[in-house]
Amino acid sequence: MPTLAQPWPIVRQRTALIIVDMQRVFCEPDGALYVPSTDAVVAPIQALADACRAQSMPVIYLRHVLRGDGRDSGRMRDLYPDVDSVLARDNPQVNIIDALTPKAGDVVVDKLFYSGFHNTDLDTVLRAHDVDTLIVCGTVTNVCCDTTIRDAVHREYKVIVVSDANAAMPYPDLGFGAVSAAEVQKVALTTFAYEFGEVTASADLLPRIRQAF
Amino acid sequence: MPTLAQPWPIVRQRTALIIVDMQRVFCEPDGALYVPSTDAVVAPIQALADACRAQSMPVIYLRHVLRGDGRDSGRMRDLYPDVDSVLARDNPQVNIIDALTPKAGDVVVDKLFYSGFHNTDLDTVLRAHDVDTLIVCGTVTNVCCDTTIRDAVHREYKVIVVSDANAAMPYPDLGFGAVSAAEVQKVALTTFAYEFGEVTASADLLPRIRQAF
Numbered sequence: 129m130p131t132l133a134q135p136w137p138i139v140r141q142r143t144a145l146i147i148v149d150m151q152r153v154f155c156e157p158d159g160a161l162y163v164p165s166t167d168a169v170v171a172p173i174q175a176l177a178d179a180c181r182a183q184s185m186p187v188i189y190l191r192h193v194l195r196g197d198g199r200d201s202g203r204m205r206d207l208y209p210d211v212d213s214v215l216a217r218d219n220p221q222v223n224i225i226d227a228l229t230p231k232a233g234d235v236v237v238d239k240l241f242y243s244g245f246h247n248t249d250l251d252t253v254l255r256a257h258d259v260d261t262l263i264v265c266g267t268v269t270n271v272c273c274d275t276t277i278r279d280a281v282h283r284e285y286k287v288i289v290v291s292d293a294n295a296a297m298p299y300p301d302l303g304f305g306a307v308s309a310a311e312v313q314k315v316a317l318t319t320f321a322y323e324f325g326e327v328t329a330s331a332d333l334l335p336r337i338r339q340a341f
Numbered sequence: 342m343p344t345l346a347q348p349w350p351i352v353r354q355r356t357a358l359i360i361v362d363m364q365r366v367f368c369e370p371d372g373a374l375y376v377p378s379t380d381a382v383v384a385p386i387q388a389l390a391d392a393c394r395a396q397s398m399p400v401i402y403l404r405h406v407l408r409g410d411g412r413d414s415g416r417m418r419d420l421y422p423d424v425d426s427v428l429a430r431d432n433p434q435v436n437i438i439d440a441l442t443p444k445a446g447d448v449v450v451d452k453l454f455y456s457g458f459h460n461t462d463l464d465t466v467l468r469a470h471d472v473d474t475l476i477v478c479g480t481v482t483n484v485c486c487d488t489t490i491r492d493a494v495h496r497e498y499k500v501i502v503v504s505d506a507n508a509a510m511p512y513p514d515l516g517f518g519a520v521s522a523a524e525v526q527k528v529a530l531t532t533f534a535y536e537f538g539e540v541t542a543s544a545d546l547l548p549r550i551r552q553a554f
Contacts, residue, residue, distance in 0.1 A: 131515060132419055203494045206345055207536060242536070246495045270528070271536050275491050281416045282459045282488075291517075302344060302534045304504075304527045314517045315483070315528040321515040323420060323455070323484050 132326050136261055136286045138333075138340040144186040144259045145176055146244065146280075148266025148273045148294075150228050151191055153214060153221040155267070160214040160221065165295040165309050166267050170227050172293040172330045173265050179337040181231065186257055188250070189230055192272065193222045193238040200240050242272045245279040254285070261286040263333065265293035270316040277324055287325035290333060291317055345539050349474055349499045351546075351553040357399040357472045358389055359457065359493075361479025361486045361507075363441050364404055366427060366434040368480070373427040373434065378508040378522050379480050383440050385506040385543045386478050392550040394444065399470055401463070402443055405485065406435045406451040413453050455488040464496060474499040476546065478506035483529040490537055500538035503546060504530055 150173065153159040155166040177187050194201050196216030204211050215222055217238075230236055237250045244250045254262075262285050266273055273294050280287050296312040321327040363386065366372040368379040390400050407414050409429030417424050428435055430451075443449055450463045457463050467475075475498050479486055486507050493500050509525040534540040 133422075202497055203499070203538070206499075206538070209346075241495050242491070243495055270532055275495075278455070278488050278491065282454050282456055284415055286416070286419075299531045299535055302531050303540070304530050304534075307528055307531050311524070312528055312532075315520055315525055317517050318512045318515050318520050319483055319525075321517075322512055325416070325419070327516070 131321050135328065135336070136288055136326050138336045139261065140183050140185055140340045142259055143261040143263065143340065144188055144254060144257065145180040145263045145265070146276065147173055147177065147187065147189045147228065148244065148264065148276060149190055149192050149268075150225055150266050151222055152225055153219075155225045160210070163267050163295055163297045165297065169265065169267065169293045169295045170225070172290065173228060175330060175334060176263065176265055176290065176293060176337070177228070179334050180263070181233070183337060183340055185337070185340075186235060186259065187230070188235045188237060188253065189224055190244040190250075190266070190272070190276065191222060191224065191236060191238050192241075193217045194240065202241060204241060242275040243279045244272075244276040245283065251283060260284070261288065263288045263290060265290045267295040269294040269296040270312050274316055277320060281324045288333065289317065289320045289325065289327045291327055291329050293330055344534050348541065348549070349501055349539050351549045352474065353396050353398055353553045355472055356474040356476065356553065357401055357467060357470065358393040358476045358478070359489065360386055360390065360400065360402045360441065361457065361477065361489055362403055362405050362481075363438055363479050364435050365438055366432075368438045373423070376480050376508055376510045378510065382478065382480065382506045382508045383438070385503065386441060388543060388547060389476065389478055389503065389506060389550070390441070392547050393476070394446070396550060396553055398550070398553075399448060399466075399472065400443070401448045401450060401466065402437055403457040403463075403479070403485070403489065404435055404437065404449060404451050405454075406430045407453065415454060417454060455485045456492045457485075457489040458492040458496065467498070473497070474501065476501045476503060478503045480508040482507040482509040483525050487529055490533060494537045501546065502530065502533045502538065502540045504540055504542050506543055
């Protein structure tokens with residue numbers, strides 16, 4: 129069946145960590161778009177980031193940030209009418225949470241929409257570092273992580289999705305039945321593994337990063 | 342909750358139908374990548390296409406087609422090692438099924454990967470026709486339809502996903518539990534409705550197309 133024949137090799141000079149949208153707005157209980165399951169991915173993401181920094185692999189944060197004046201919120205505003213204030217660049221809620229504050233040498237890429245590649249310099253940064261393999265973690269699994277993963281694979285990047293370091297959210301019944309966060313996670317991770325790249329857990333990946341050559 | 346406040350208006354001059362990958366390889370029982378639930382979407386897609394043609398709205402078919410020599414199969418070959426033969430341009434299986442054969446005036450866009458926008462002329466064709474609204478149907482819901490929908494919404498198109506005209510496939514247990522086609526469909530349609538645009542059924546949409554001004 130179509131899953132990857134071998135795990136992707138972790139080559140220090142060619143691998144980067146992408147941390148998607150671990151912003152206060154999504155990760156703190158008083159955030160306007162709080163995703164409760166982000167709590168569980170903070171520690172795994174810290175471990176991944178520390179392991180990558182120790183190997184001099186780029187650690188790249190994505191942030192979803194808008195002008196705030198309605199000029200660049202695009203189609204997202206159809207569904208989130210308050211997005212121009214909630215994700216405004218002058219709203220402190222768009223900052224990365226304290227537990228994952230970027231360190232010297234890390235890269236922050238601000239994006240307008242769900243994909244980290246859409247109208248950003250992410251692809252340029254990755255090519256400039258000769259990166260061909262991306263480790264993806266963050267929130268939410270099936271929206272910003274998923275859209276970034278699909279765009280990465282279409283751009284020929286080898287993608288490794290970390291199963292315990294991507295957080296999903298539940299959905300109410302929109303006519304098709306209520307969906308739990310666990311159900312979203314199961315379908316999204318299965319789709320990644322079958323159609324897009326490698327999916328593995330931190331416990332498998334961390335030693336591979338530490339042993340990377 | 343974040344769903345669309347109003348259904349998208351169907352404006353004849355600004356709306357196109359996108360039919361994703363209704364090719365023999367995916368839709369016929371002897372196809373190498375047969376998706377059984379495609380059987381159920383053929384009649385709804387025929388009805389949508391006929392209604393759009395009657396209103397002179399563009400009917401645009403996507404086909405997943407490769408050179409066949411391995412030069413352009415990209416990351417898909419990691420997961421589908423036989424993709425260069427299965428989707429080769431000289432393999433008759435890449436043709437649209439007889440029941441949905443394109444008619445005079447329809448447009449066929451060949452694509453290399455899951456997204457209809459990735460390195461194709463789809464965006465150019467749509468802009469040349471001043472289209473800003475897309476009705477999306479075809480197969481499979483969570484891969485080629487989904488990736489095309491995400492790319493469309495990022496390009497500012499208003500997207501209407503037809504719930505009974507997109508076909509999903511089941512997945513085996515890849516470490517997260519087996520996933521039925523119904524479960525994939527539920528999660529994908531819910532995600533579209535909450536995060537990307539409008540989701541509705543043919544029974545609602547066909548009269549809106551026929552009454553479009």
